[in-house]
Amino acid sequence: MDTVLVTGATGTVGSRVVDRLTDRDVTVRAATRDPADEQFQGDVEPVAFDFEKPETWGAAFGGVDAMFLVRPPAIARVGDSMLPAIDAGARVGVERIVLLSVLGAEQNPLLPHRRIEKHLRDSDATWTFLRASFFMENLLAVHRREITEHGEIVVPAGDGETSFVAADDVAAMAVAALTESGHEYRAYDVTGPEAVTYYDVAHTLSDALDRSVTYEAPSLARFVRHSRRLGRDWSFLLVMAALYTTARLGLAGRVSDDVKRVLGRPTMSFREWAKRNVTAFDPSADEPENNSLNGSE
C-alpha cells in the first residue's frame, strides 16, 4: 500500500492511526475539515476533507490506495453523506477500506455502522471491519470532570460488564489491516482482555489515582439530572443513556481474542490504562477537547 488516507485523523483513534502509520513505509494523508500546518508530526500530508462537502473528496481520495474510515459521531449532520463518499473513493481507485465499526454492529439494526458495513460488503472495495468495544478513553473524554471534581462516575450501566478497549489497540489493528495482507473481508471484534463493571472501573481508578472514585449504579433519572447539570444537551444524553443501557443489559461485555491473534501480543487491561493515564486525571491538567462517545457527539 503506497498512500493511506486516514479519516477522523484528529480524533481519538484516527490520530493514533496517523502516528503509527508514520513508522510504516507508506505516504500518510490525514483528513480533517480544518487542515493547518504542523498539525501532524513527521511527513504526514494534511488534507481538507468533509463528508458533507463533495467538493473536498477529489483531492482527498486522489492517488489513495487504502483508507481508514471513521464515521464521525455527529449522527444528524453527517447522515447519509458517508455512503456517496465511499462510492466516490472506490470509483477513483481506493482499493482497501478499513472501517471503524462498533461491537455488535452485525446484530443491531439501530446502529448506523451496520448500514455502512452493508454498503461496503456490496461495494467493489476490499473491506475490513473493526468492531470496537467502548474505548477506555471515554473515561477521560466524557467523564473526566465528574471523576476529577466529584470523585464519582455517573452512568446508568447498573452492574453490567463492558469489555473496554484502549484506543491504541484499536489503532494498532487499523494499521495492521491497512498495511498487511490477510485481513481482507474480515470482521474483527476489537475488545480489551476482560469485561469489567463500572464498580471495577471505579475501584481500579481509585487505586491508580490514590484517591476515592465511586460508582453507585445510578438510576436513569439521576443520570439525566446529572447530565443536564453538566450542560449536556438532550440528544447527547439520550445517546449516552442508550449506550449505557446496552451495558446494563449485558450486551457490551463480549470479550474476543481477535486483537491478540492479529497483533501477536496481549491487549491493554483497564488497570494498565489507568496507571498510564494518572496525570490526565489530575484536576489541574487541561480538559481534553474531544467529548464524543461511541455513536454520539
Ligand SMILES: NC(=O)c1ccc[n+]([C@@H]2O[C@H](COP(=O)([O-])OP(=O)(O)OC[C@H]3O[C@@H](n4cnc5c(N)ncnc54)[C@H](OP(=O)(O)O)[C@@H]3O)[C@@H](O)[C@H]2O)c1
Ligand atoms: N467511543 C467509543 O467508545 C467507540 C467505541 C466503538 C466505536 N466507536 C466509533 O468510533 C467512531 C468515532 O471515532 P473517534 O472516537 O476516534 O472519533 P472522535 O474522536 O469523536 O473524532 C471525530 C472525528 O471525525 C471528524 N469529523 C467530524 N465531522 C466530520 C465531517 N463532517 N467530515 C469528515 N470528518 C469529520 C473529526 O475531524 P475534524 O474535526 O478534524 O474534521 C474528528 O477527527 C464513531 O463512529 C463511533 O461510533 C466509538
